[in-house]
Amino acid sequence: MAARKAASKPNVSAEELKGYYRDMLLIRRFEEKAGQLYGMGLIGGFCHLYIGQEAVVVGLEAAAEEGDKRITSYRDHGHMLACGMDPNGVMAELTGRDGGYSKGKGGSMHMFSKEKHFYGGHGIVAAQVPLGAGLAFADKYLENDRVTFTYFGDGAANQGQVYESYNMAELWDLPVVFVIENNQYAMGTSTKRSTKSPSYWERGAAYGIPGEEVDGMDVLAVKAAGQKAVAHCRAGKGPYILEIKTYRYRGHSMSDPAKYRTREEVQKMRDERDPIEAVRSMLLTGKHATEEDLKAIDKEIKEIVNASAEFAKESPEPHLDELWTDIYAETAPQNA
Amino acid sequence: MATEILMPALSPTMEEGTLAKWLVKEGDTVSSGDIMAEIETDKATMEFEAVDEGIVGKILIAEGTEGVKVNTPIAVLIEEGESVDDIETSSAPAPAALSDEEGKAASPATASTPETPPAAPKVDNSPDWPEGTAMKEQTVREALRDAMAEEMRADDTVFLMGEEVAEYQGAYKVSQGLLDEFGAKRVIDTPITEHGFAGIGVGAAFGGLRPIVEFMTFNFAMQAIDQIINSAAKTLYMSGGQMGAPMVFRGPNGAAARVGAQHSQDYAAWYMQVPGLKVVMPYSASDAKGLMKTAIRDPNPVIFLENEILYGRTFNVPDMDDFTVPFGKARIWREGDDVTIVSFGIGMQYALEAADKLAEDGINAEVIDLRTLRPMDTGTIINSVMKTNRCVTVEEGWPQGSVGNYISSVLMQQAFDYLDAPVINCTGKDVPMPYAANLEKHALITTAEVIEAVKQVTYR
Numbered sequence: 001m002a003a004r005k006a007a008s009k010p011n012v013s014a015e016e017l018k019g020y021y022r023d024m025l026l027i028r029r030f031e032e033k034a035g036q037l038y039g040m041g042l043i044g045g046f047c048h049l050y051i052g053q054e055a056v057v058v059g060l061e062a063a064a065e066e067g068d069k070r071i072t073s074y075r076d077h078g079h080m081l082a083c084g085m086d087p088n089g090v091m092a093e094l095t096g097r098d099g100g101y102s103k104g105k106g107g108s109m110h111m112f113s114k115e116k117h118f119y120g121g122h123g124i125v126a127a128q129v130p131l132g133a134g135l136a137f138a139d140k141y142l143e144n145d146r147v148t149f150t151y152f153g154d155g156a157a158n159q160g161q162v163y164e165s166y167n168m169a170e171l172w173d174l175p176v177v178f179v180i181e182n183n184q185y186a187m188g189t190s191t192k193r194s195t196k197s198p199s200y201w202e203r204g205a206a207y208g209i210p211g212e213e214v215d216g217m218d219v220l221a222v223k224a225a226g227q228k229a230v231a232h233c234r235a236g237k238g239p240y241i242l243e244i245k246t247y248r249y250r251g252h253s254m255s256d257p258a259k260y261r262t263r264e265e266v267q268k269m270r271d272e273r274d275p276i277e278a279v280r281s282m283l284l285t286g287k288h289a290t291e292e293d294l295k296a297i298d299k300e301i302k303e304i305v306n307a308s309a310e311f312a313k314e315s316p317e318p319h320l321d322e323l324w325t326d327i328y329a330e331t332a333p334q335n336a
Numbered sequence: 337m338a339t340e341i342l343m344p345a346l347s348p349t350m351e352e353g354t355l356a357k358w359l360v361k362e363g364d365t366v367s368s369g370d371i372m373a374e375i376e377t378d379k380a381t382m383e384f385e386a387v388d389e390g391i392v393g394k395i396l397i398a399e400g401t402e403g404v405k406v407n408t409p410i411a412v413l414i415e416e417g418e419s420v421d422d423i424e425t426s427s428a429p430a431p432a433a434l435s436d437e438e439g440k441a442a443s444p445a446t447a448s449t450p451e452t453p454p455a456a457p458k459v460d461n462s463p464d465w466p467e468g469t470a471m472k473e474q475t476v477r478e479a480l481r482d483a484m485a486e487e488m489r490a491d492d493t494v495f496l497m498g499e500e501v502a503e504y505q506g507a508y509k510v511s512q513g514l515l516d517e518f519g520a521k522r523v524i525d526t527p528i529t530e531h532g533f534a535g536i537g538v539g540a541a542f543g544g545l546r547p548i549v550e551f552m553t554f555n556f557a558m559q560a561i562d563q564i565i566n567s568a569a570k571t572l573y574m575s576g577g578q579m580g581a582p583m584v585f586r587g588p589n590g591a592a593a594r595v596g597a598q599h600s601q602d603y604a605a606w607y608m609q610v611p612g613l614k615v616v617m618p619y620s621a622s623d624a625k626g627l628m629k630t631a632i633r634d635p636n637p638v639i640f641l642e643n644e645i646l647y648g649r650t651f652n653v654p655d656m657d658d659f660t661v662p663f664g665k666a667r668i669w670r671e672g673d674d675v676t677i678v679s680f681g682i683g684m685q686y687a688l689e690a691a692d693k694l695a696e697d698g699i700n701a702e703v704i705d706l707r708t709l710r711p712m713d714t715g716t717i718i719n720s721v722m723k724t725n726r727c728v729t730v731e732e733g734w735p736q737g738s739v740g741n742y743i744s745s746v747l748m749q750q751a752f753d754y755l756d757a758p759v760i761n762c763t764g765k766d767v768p769m770p771y772a773a774n775l776e777k778h779a780l781i782t783t784a785e786v787i788e789a790v791k792q793v794t795y796r
Contacts, residue, residue: 032368036387039344041406046348069543102576112575119542119579124566130532131567134539141495141521141545164532171527249369255347257380263371270369326577327611329635 012220014288020062020219021279021289022297024054027078028276029305030087031250034077034094037309038254043094047108050078052249055275056181057082059222060149060242063230067144071119071132072151074109075181075248079151083116087304091312099315103322126152126159129178133165136176136239147233151179155186157200166207166239173238177229178204180243181216187252188260201243211241217273247273338418339388340409343397346375346382353377354402355410364392366413373399373410390415456722457715460665464626465654472655477647479621480510480586483628484548486658488518491546494632497524497533498550498587507552508588508647534560534585538567538637541581546632551587554603554641568637569612584631586640589617590682590732591769591780593645600769602733604681607639608709608742614663615710617641619684621651623707626661634663643682664711668720672700675790676720678743679730680706683781686762687730690786699794709739717743718751725756726793730786735763757793762786 012020031049038047050057053075061082064070072079080090085101093100093111101111111121119135122128132150139146156162157180169176180200184191191198201211210232214225222244229240247269251258258266283289343353354376360366366386373384393414397404404410474482488494495518500507502515502525515523526533530551537549551557557564564585572580591600607615614636618624624642631638653659669684670691679687684705691701702720706712721727727747729740740761747759765779 032387041345105576106574110574112578114578130535131539134536135543138540138543138545161531164529257382326573329580
């Protein structure tokens, strides 16, 4: 893969690399904790974990600038943590508590942070794609030089509104990076069973949008590709497509037994391609960090995640009056 | 520190399950991600992974045990150097509290059943413009265009997008001249992709703009209804008030003439059902103008239902610098004591014609134009029914789940003691719109049907 080559020329300092290790580990440990709280009945409904895909959001956030926007589907916890949202607020939203980002009214799939330019958290597969193009439309209209990362999966990539968005984004030169997180399974349907043209990035060619495939288990490759895409958008050349090949270790949601793939397949990815282990070994073999340094990071992350779980358990349920607020803008002041 | 491993909930509905198989035994070392057990839920057999590192100190529930309640301790994980004997197993912690102690939240939407007839609701019946205001004649089409142009002049973030809105000057010429005045940046022709451009419009609203999204007709908006409802209407709530979609979805709605089933549906009752949306359906040109200006300024998503047949009708419009009509304020077109006729949009045409003819028979109808369906000025309807004791509703849409059905229910709950006759809902017929001229005429509501309904409720 072309992107692997980019990784062989590290576009990164030791401190940055340690930062990516930390950010990816935060997502993984957070998600493990979320899975645990789900098992305890503290998190309800649907809960889609990001474990295995951490390098995608951490790599792309490394390519983003302040004020850039991001929007994604319902597998959204990683995106929120990577863009700097508070783990306490995210976990408390998962438990449906007042301290959550949406005061407990959104849940795992519907979370937002205007402050961090995170526009959701959307529960309808691919609906976020035109929304993301619309955010980019606003930025272009306001001439503010910002870029929107619009994430969607290989499942969403077969929805018609994606191609409607491609067409208009290129027609109007919208500064949007379409990020296809190809984890190879749309719920239980593998890409092989859902399309005969599995190179999703190539589909942009029909609309004149450049794109490329990226190794999503390599955070540096993702970052390099992200920088290229962002530069294209910021130069006013319109949208760019990144198809990031990744893998989720867990089922589609908490209630998915994942019988559509073998345990060996999952184990092989974990053993050979884990994005966090890759950075860990890069740090150690390159002598950029010692075992002690990494242990300290592990400890820090564990404390953050445990604190978020405590916060999410202790934060009160929303007051019943909240049932009736935020339906219309004038009934409650906008936080923005 | 020893930690208890609890029976996990592995689906949204699981309360208990079968511990089908242990894949570890006491003394095994496990690390995060290792499969520890297989658990049968109400949906499937799931693998249960370890979250923490440690040694399996003790297995508390044997494999094959059925009906293990969620959160029951099933094993104990210890750290190196610890002994199982150190463990004090606790009883299962209470599951996440689902409190009900605060009692039921009072619903602002439902009134309690009154023991005595309620007092007349307070309503705003003030005139829409000051007495003595100069008037000019305008079509509904011109009034809508002027409203958009005035708001676009006042606010740079307002823009219009849709099919044929710019160079073609609007499929129904509603946007005539706007491209010339505001340029291609703010008056934007889209490809024929309702789902996509409605979503782009909502995203642009999230991003700080005030889009006006035109649908060539609301029939085509069905391709975009997911974006209108799931994205535009619900996001403010789902984000805890952080972001919403201040925008207008507008276009002709309902039957035109001889365009058949797929181009002739009235969506008033559909959109009126959705919390988070505001729904406007004007009849006159002055209301079209005043309500459109209010809609563009409103911080919420507004559905603005126009009508192709009304576009060319001429009405008096107040000649004012900044004329607006508030949402949630009905207009009484004609006062009367014998019966209340409630309508909106093109239904007003039948309501007013019927009232004229009824007057010749000595029946004085009070005719109310709702103008906005959400919020709905039910107070004005109730006050009128307290006077007339009879009500007929008129709309073009289908009968089942109609706007009239909702009004009937409001009257039953809030003005039951004032009703001297059942409320009659005059609606379009319960059929897809036929093409044949004679059939189409029968499918639509007619003035004669409104007159007949009034005669029924007034027992004449």
